[in-house]
Amino acid sequence: MAERPRPLVAGNWKMNGLHASLNEVEKICSLSGALGAEKVQIAICPPATLLLACSKICEGSVVALGGQDCHWEASGAYTGDISAEMLKDAGAAFVILGHSERRAGHHESNETIRAKAAAALRTGLSPIICVGETRSEREEGIASAIVAAQLSGSVPQGCTAEEVVIAYEPVWAIGTGLTPTPDDIAAMHGFIRAWIMKHLLGRGDLARILYGGSVKPGNAAELMKEDNVDGALVGGASLAAGGFMAIAGVYG
Numbered sequence: 001m002a003e004r005p006r007p008l009v010a011g012n013w014k015m016n017g018l019h020a021s022l023n024e025v026e027k028i029c030s031l032s033g034a035l036g037a038e039k040v041q042i043a044i045c046p047p048a049t050l051l052l053a054c055s056k057i058c059e060g061s062v063v064a065l066g067g068q069d070c071h072w073e074a075s076g077a078y079t080g081d082i083s084a085e086m087l088k089d090a091g092a093a094f095v096i097l098g099h100s101e102r103r104a105g106h107h108e109s110n111e112t113i114r115a116k117a118a119a120a121l122r123t124g125l126s127p128i129i130c131v132g133e134t135r136s137e138r139e140e141g142i143a144s145a146i147v148a149a150q151l152s153g154s155v156p157q158g159c160t161a162e163e164v165v166i167a168y169e170p171v172w173a174i175g176t177g178l179t180p181t182p183d184d185i186a187a188m189h190g191f192i193r194a195w196i197m198k199h200l201l202g203r204g205d206l207a208r209i210l211y212g213g214s215v216k217p218g219n220a221a222e223l224m225k226e227d228n229v230d231g232a233l234v235g236g237a238s239l240a241a242g243g244f245m246a247i248a249g250v251y252g
């Protein structure tokens with residue numbers, strides 16, 4: 001049987017979570033032991049204010065941590081920004097980049113995302129680079145062209161397939177309760193796999209391609225079973241440990 005990448009289920013907490021939410025992190029750590037680290041990798045991407053506290057809680061567990069964005073420079077006069085080096089220093093192993101909420105809300109271009117991804121790689125963080133079309137782009141039949149342009153523009157040239165994670169997140173599925181059909185997901189993930197095999201160095205078959213957008217305990221098994229779906233990027237349903245671990249449990 002062909003070798004498959006180890007699935008990754010990552011929780012994107014977005015701008016949610018206060019000190020009291022660390023309870024959920026404790027629960028995720030204790031529930032994760034039963035799952036088997038070789039079957040699935042689990043990561044939580046809390047707001048930066050909680051990263052250091054989370055890293056103390058997750059120490060010794062299989063749960064990895066990630067940031068939700070980073071600057072492309074290591075340090076300097078960039079008020080309000082956080083560098084990849086700082087995320088790493090606070091205990092992160094991943095960083096989400098190019099999420100549609102940053103592409104749209106913060107006018108991030110592919111070029112900016114690529115510079116940030118290069119900074120992540122330079123620091124030893126795995127970038128989770130998000131791509132995905134809007135509803136009107138899907139209706140116009142240009143979803144794959146949009147995703148191809150985002151991949152070509154935001155994935156650093158010369159990187160290997162194993163060191164980046166791609167998250168396919170159709171904008172219209174994020175936080176809406178809507179999801180593409182399993183066939184549409186399989187088609188787009190197959191398209192992304194083919195792009196990776198053609199354009200990146202290394203083992204394209206081992207690159208992880210996550211699906212994100214309204215993944216819930218109730219639909220995770222159906223969405224995750226498709227070919228080339230190597231895990232999930234989970235927003236709302238990652239805020240409560242029980243729901244998040246039920247999603248990861250699809251791989252248990």
Ligand code: PGA
Binds near residue numbers: 213
């Ligand atoms: P959602 O968000 O699961 O709440 O739809 C996913 C994401 O934005 O990463």
